[in-house]
Amino acid sequence: DQQVKQNSPSLSVQEGRISILNCDYTNSMFDYFLWYKKYPAEGPTFLISISSIKDKNEDGRFTVFLNKSAKHLSLHIVPSQPGDSAVYFCAAFSQGGSEKLVFGKGTKLTVNP
Protein backbone atom coordinates (compact mmCIF):
# COMPACT_ATOMS: atom_id res chain seq x y z
CA ASP A 1 0.00 0.00 0.00
CA GLN A 2 1.51 3.22 -1.20
CA GLN A 3 0.85 5.99 1.29
CA VAL A 4 2.38 8.70 -0.90
CA LYS A 5 1.59 8.63 -4.59
CA GLN A 6 3.03 10.54 -7.50
CA ASN A 7 0.97 9.37 -10.42
CA SER A 8 2.90 11.11 -13.17
CA PRO A 9 6.24 9.39 -13.81
CA SER A 10 7.34 12.21 -16.08
CA LEU A 11 6.55 15.79 -17.08
CA SER A 12 7.94 17.90 -19.89
CA VAL A 13 7.59 21.71 -20.04
CA GLN A 14 9.05 24.60 -21.97
CA GLU A 15 11.55 26.93 -20.38
CA GLY A 16 9.82 29.92 -18.83
CA ARG A 17 6.52 28.12 -18.36
CA ILE A 18 5.03 26.79 -15.13
CA SER A 19 5.78 23.25 -13.96
CA ILE A 20 3.17 21.63 -11.72
CA LEU A 21 4.06 18.40 -9.95
CA ASN A 22 1.35 16.58 -8.04
CA CYS A 23 1.31 14.30 -5.04
CA ASP A 24 -1.48 12.48 -3.20
CA TYR A 25 -1.36 10.81 0.18
CA THR A 26 -3.62 8.40 2.00
CA ASN A 27 -2.44 8.51 5.61
CA SER A 28 -4.36 11.19 7.50
CA MET A 29 -1.72 11.11 10.25
CA PHE A 30 0.77 12.84 7.98
CA ASP A 31 1.13 16.46 9.03
CA TYR A 32 4.33 17.57 7.36
CA PHE A 33 5.23 17.37 3.71
CA LEU A 34 8.47 17.91 1.84
CA TRP A 35 9.71 18.02 -1.73
CA TYR A 36 13.13 16.73 -2.70
CA LYS A 37 14.97 17.15 -5.97
CA LYS A 38 17.37 14.53 -7.28
CA TYR A 39 19.94 14.70 -10.05
CA PRO A 40 21.44 11.48 -11.48
CA ALA A 41 24.13 9.89 -9.30
CA GLU A 42 23.45 12.32 -6.47
CA GLY A 43 21.40 12.07 -3.31
CA PRO A 44 18.06 13.85 -3.01
CA THR A 45 18.27 17.53 -2.03
CA PHE A 46 15.68 19.19 0.19
CA LEU A 47 13.69 21.79 -1.73
CA ILE A 48 10.70 23.05 0.21
CA SER A 49 8.30 21.89 2.90
CA ILE A 50 4.88 22.66 4.30
CA SER A 51 3.14 22.00 7.57
CA SER A 52 -0.46 20.82 7.58
CA ILE A 53 -1.50 24.01 9.40
CA LYS A 54 -0.73 25.95 6.22
CA ASP A 55 -2.10 25.70 2.71
CA LYS A 56 0.74 27.42 0.90
CA ASN A 57 4.46 27.96 1.28
CA GLU A 58 6.57 29.94 -1.15
CA ASP A 59 10.33 30.12 -1.64
CA GLY A 60 11.48 32.05 -4.68
CA ARG A 61 10.35 30.25 -7.83
CA PHE A 62 8.98 27.31 -5.82
CA THR A 63 5.56 27.18 -4.20
CA VAL A 64 3.94 24.21 -2.51
CA PHE A 65 0.16 24.05 -2.10
CA LEU A 66 -1.58 21.73 0.33
CA ASN A 67 -5.23 20.67 0.14
CA LYS A 68 -5.80 18.67 3.30
CA SER A 69 -9.40 17.74 2.56
CA ALA A 70 -8.33 16.21 -0.75
CA LYS A 71 -5.08 14.83 0.70
CA HIS A 72 -3.29 16.45 -2.19
CA LEU A 73 -0.27 18.67 -2.58
CA SER A 74 1.42 20.21 -5.54
CA LEU A 75 4.73 21.89 -6.30
CA HIS A 76 4.71 24.84 -8.69
CA ILE A 77 7.90 26.04 -10.35
CA VAL A 78 7.64 29.43 -12.06
CA PRO A 79 9.37 30.17 -14.33
CA SER A 80 10.84 26.77 -15.15
CA GLN A 81 14.51 26.64 -16.10
CA PRO A 82 16.53 23.89 -17.82
CA GLY A 83 18.51 23.43 -14.59
CA ASP A 84 15.29 22.36 -12.90
CA SER A 85 15.35 19.14 -14.93
CA ALA A 86 15.57 16.39 -12.30
CA VAL A 87 13.48 13.82 -10.48
CA TYR A 88 11.21 15.35 -7.83
CA PHE A 89 10.12 13.32 -4.82
CA CYS A 90 7.21 14.12 -2.58
CA ALA A 91 7.64 12.95 1.04
CA ALA A 92 5.52 13.00 4.18
CA PHE A 93 5.76 12.22 7.85
CA SER A 94 3.86 12.46 11.11
CA GLN A 95 5.47 14.85 13.58
CA GLY A 96 4.06 13.00 16.53
CA GLY A 97 5.15 9.63 15.27
CA SER A 98 8.20 8.05 13.74
CA GLU A 99 11.05 10.14 12.37
CA LYS A 100 10.90 8.37 9.04
CA LEU A 101 9.90 10.01 5.79
CA VAL A 102 7.57 8.20 3.39
CA PHE A 103 8.43 8.97 -0.21
CA GLY A 104 6.51 8.80 -3.46
CA LYS A 105 8.04 7.18 -6.53
CA GLY A 106 9.07 10.48 -8.04
CA THR A 107 8.30 12.53 -11.16
CA LYS A 108 10.98 13.17 -13.73
CA LEU A 109 10.77 16.79 -14.88
CA THR A 110 12.34 17.84 -18.15
CA VAL A 111 12.51 21.55 -18.95
CA ASN A 112 13.21 22.13 -22.61
CA PRO A 113 15.14 25.23 -23.73
Next chain:
Amino acid sequence: GAGVSQSPRYKVAKRGQDVALRCDPISGHVSLFWYQQALGQGPEFLTYFQNEAQLDKSGLPSDRFFAERPEGSVSTLKIQRTQQEDSAVYLCASSSVSGSGYGYTFGSGTRLTVV
Protein backbone atom coordinates in the same frame (compact mmCIF):
# COMPACT_ATOMS: atom_id res chain seq x y z
CA GLY B 1 33.02 17.40 6.25
CA ALA B 2 30.75 19.63 4.28
CA GLY B 3 28.31 16.92 3.33
CA VAL B 4 27.27 13.35 4.01
CA SER B 5 29.88 10.98 2.65
CA GLN B 6 29.12 7.40 1.67
CA SER B 7 31.54 4.67 0.65
CA PRO B 8 31.96 2.80 -1.52
CA ARG B 9 30.04 4.57 -4.30
CA TYR B 10 29.58 1.30 -6.15
CA LYS B 11 29.72 -2.26 -4.90
CA VAL B 12 29.29 -5.47 -6.85
CA ALA B 13 28.76 -8.52 -4.67
CA LYS B 14 28.32 -12.15 -5.54
CA ARG B 15 25.15 -13.68 -4.19
CA GLY B 16 25.80 -14.95 -0.68
CA GLN B 17 28.59 -12.49 0.03
CA ASP B 18 28.50 -10.14 3.03
CA VAL B 19 28.83 -6.39 2.40
CA ALA B 20 29.39 -3.35 4.60
CA LEU B 21 28.35 0.15 3.57
CA ARG B 22 29.74 3.17 5.36
CA CYS B 23 28.19 6.56 6.09
CA ASP B 24 30.01 9.63 7.43
CA PRO B 25 27.33 12.14 8.45
CA ILE B 26 27.80 15.88 8.73
CA SER B 27 29.80 16.59 11.87
CA GLY B 28 27.57 17.20 14.85
CA HIS B 29 24.40 15.82 13.25
CA VAL B 30 22.59 13.78 15.87
CA SER B 31 20.09 12.04 13.60
CA LEU B 32 21.14 9.50 10.98
CA PHE B 33 18.92 7.57 8.62
CA TRP B 34 19.38 4.75 6.11
CA TYR B 35 17.10 4.41 3.10
CA GLN B 36 16.95 1.87 0.27
CA GLN B 37 16.04 3.01 -3.22
CA ALA B 38 15.23 0.34 -5.77
CA LEU B 39 15.25 1.17 -9.47
CA GLY B 40 12.31 3.37 -10.42
CA GLN B 41 11.12 3.72 -6.84
CA GLY B 42 11.33 6.33 -4.15
CA PRO B 43 13.62 5.90 -1.14
CA GLU B 44 12.25 3.53 1.48
CA PHE B 45 13.11 3.86 5.16
CA LEU B 46 15.35 1.24 6.70
CA THR B 47 16.50 2.51 10.09
CA TYR B 48 17.08 5.60 12.24
CA PHE B 49 19.68 6.54 14.86
CA GLN B 50 19.71 9.38 17.33
CA ASN B 51 23.34 9.64 18.36
CA GLU B 52 24.36 6.02 19.03
CA ALA B 53 20.87 4.78 19.84
CA GLN B 54 18.99 2.92 17.11
CA LEU B 55 15.48 4.19 17.74
CA ASP B 56 13.69 2.64 14.77
CA LYS B 57 14.70 -0.37 12.71
CA SER B 58 11.25 -1.24 11.47
CA GLY B 59 12.23 -0.86 7.82
CA LEU B 60 15.02 -3.43 7.78
CA PRO B 61 13.68 -6.07 5.38
CA SER B 62 15.16 -9.11 7.11
CA ASP B 63 17.55 -10.20 9.82
CA ARG B 64 20.27 -10.22 7.19
CA PHE B 65 20.34 -6.43 7.50
CA PHE B 66 22.13 -4.87 10.44
CA ALA B 67 23.10 -1.26 11.15
CA GLU B 68 25.25 0.30 13.83
CA ARG B 69 26.53 3.69 14.92
CA PRO B 70 28.67 2.85 17.94
CA GLU B 71 30.09 6.30 18.70
CA GLY B 72 27.23 8.40 17.44
CA SER B 73 29.00 9.53 14.28
CA VAL B 74 29.97 7.08 11.51
CA SER B 75 27.41 4.40 10.70
CA THR B 76 27.73 1.07 8.94
CA LEU B 77 24.96 -0.85 7.22
CA LYS B 78 25.81 -4.52 6.91
CA ILE B 79 24.04 -6.99 4.68
CA GLN B 80 24.77 -10.66 5.19
CA ARG B 81 24.37 -13.36 2.55
CA THR B 82 23.35 -10.87 -0.11
CA GLN B 83 20.58 -11.78 -2.52
CA GLN B 84 19.64 -10.33 -5.89
CA GLU B 85 16.68 -8.45 -4.45
CA ASP B 86 19.12 -6.49 -2.28
CA SER B 87 20.36 -4.71 -5.42
CA ALA B 88 19.53 -1.03 -4.90
CA VAL B 89 21.00 2.34 -4.01
CA TYR B 90 21.50 2.69 -0.27
CA LEU B 91 21.15 6.28 0.88
CA CYS B 92 22.32 7.71 4.16
CA ALA B 93 21.00 11.01 5.49
CA SER B 94 21.71 13.10 8.56
CA SER B 95 19.97 15.91 10.34
CA SER B 96 21.07 18.35 13.00
CA VAL B 97 17.80 18.23 14.85
CA SER B 98 15.46 15.54 15.94
CA GLY B 99 12.50 15.53 13.63
CA SER B 100 12.36 15.79 9.88
CA GLY B 101 10.93 19.28 9.72
CA TYR B 102 14.09 20.83 8.39
CA GLY B 103 14.78 18.11 5.89
CA TYR B 104 17.64 15.73 5.81
CA THR B 105 20.96 16.08 4.02
CA PHE B 106 21.45 12.99 1.91
CA GLY B 107 24.67 11.43 0.74
CA SER B 108 25.14 10.37 -2.87
CA GLY B 109 24.45 6.77 -2.00
CA THR B 110 26.08 3.38 -2.52
CA ARG B 111 24.85 1.46 -5.55
CA LEU B 112 24.87 -2.24 -4.66
CA THR B 113 24.58 -4.79 -7.42
CA VAL B 114 24.27 -8.43 -6.43
CA VAL B 115 25.18 -10.86 -9.21
